[in-house]
Amino acid sequence: MKCMSYIQCIFFLILLGIVLSTYFLQSGVLKRKIVPSLTELQPTESCQGAELTKQFETDELDDLLERRTKEFKQHQFRRKTNADIIIAPGNSPLQYPITGFKVAPLKKSIIPGLALQTQGRGKNEVYKVSLSVKKGVLSVEDVLDGDQVEGQSQNELTISSTSRTHLNDLLSRVTYTSTIYHIKTSDLVNFSFEDHEAIFPIMIRRPSVPFLYDPGKDVNSQVTIITKTFLRYKELNILIESIRKFYPQIKIIVADDSLNPERLSGNNIEHYVMPPTQGWFAGRNLALSQVTTKYFLWVDDDFVFLNNTRIESFVEIMEAVPDLDVLGGEVMGDQFYFILEYDEGNESDGGCLRRIKEVHQPLLGYDGCFLVDGVINYFLARTDTVRSVGFDPFLKRVAHTEFFIDALGKLLVASCKGLSIGHQTHRANDKYYTYRNQGKLEEEEKLAHHFFKNYLNYIKY
């Protein structure tokens, strides 16, 4: 087109741009594609990186989102706790257990601490309190003739007396029995007197049985070394030899999905041969499933024990800080660790997750140790808790952070400087690298997996 002058031409183009984009935005054509509501989708810094919805065609996405939302709601339902916010009223004469009262399902328990703390009043005035619950029944133990108790063994109980002392005596014998069997749920008690009202939770929990490991007398009865191998027998044999130099007795478990498995020789080695190319996490799971000690030490098949590789140093810290589940060391001086920045999703949008090289806090009392969310491939861990998270066998080749994503909020993880192991120098092994290197397709499958499984919309490693 012909413009009168340079300036006019610019004005014209800007005007055209505004008119057109307004039209398209209003008609909805541009909304999703050109401005993919970035502000909506990026509520915080952690919403960056791969946009996982891009893994899917538009027509399959709607269905997928529907299924994902349904599964997410079920997940939330299963995970629910006493998350409701309960506000305690001011100046209430009602005394009650604010939190922490726990009962077994279907079992009768006295509710501790119930009382009315109010000023004395005129003779013959009646004190009257009520209690009500939703998932159980209430009663007063050992009621005598003349006690004014209404609603025994029902979900609403009223107790009256002209004596506050007597009323409090009755309140000290109030019991709760849940009537709907569940292993992990809660009820709310509504406790009221005149216009005062208090609400408090009762946790209903089926007690679980402990699973303890006898630590025995030394590191051999406390720790199992586990690894997964694939087409790397040279490396594996060097690793085993190096372990035996320092730990001649300790049990070693090897999961092996090589194409043509070779025999491993040596005592106290359990060699599990899997179908070929089952993958990295499937192998970790298999090895872990066979551990019978309190802890296991994860090593890669191409590591090598050095003079200063001391499993005992890990055990010492784990024993001193029993809350810890995973303790990472360093490989050839590399103390790799990270934290995960995570924005939970809500019912309409998936969350965002970002890996960053930071620590949460130092681990008090241990120089060079930090609380983190993920560590290097060399760590000591509690067998029972890591088993409850597991290694997702969907992840076949390159996967490491993925385990720590699954463990987020479930395992307490730390990393320590100075707990070292060596790494063997890389050998040429074309066959191995052909399999190991993650194809583009597999990478995309992994992103799609995060989208559904982790209820994420964005991920950044």
Ligand SMILES: *[C@@H]1O[C@H](CO)[C@@H](O)[C@H](O)[C@H]1NC(C)=O
């Ligand atoms: C608690 O119980 C009192 C007395 O029965 C009732 O007036 C009140 O509405 C109840 N409050 C709630 C939150 O259910």
Ligand SMILES: *[C@@H]1O[C@H](CO)[C@@H](O)[C@H](O)[C@H]1NC(C)=O
């Ligand atoms: C490890 O210790 C052995 C025996 O104490 C010694 O011969 C060897 O040189 C040491 N190796 C290193 C790398 O320090």
Ligand SMILES: *[C@@H]1O[C@H](CO)[C@@H](O)[C@H](O)[C@H]1NC(C)=O
């Ligand atoms: C869900 O989260 C997104 C992004 O933070 C927000 O825009 C949206 O309003 C939220 N929806 C609900 C139902 O809370």
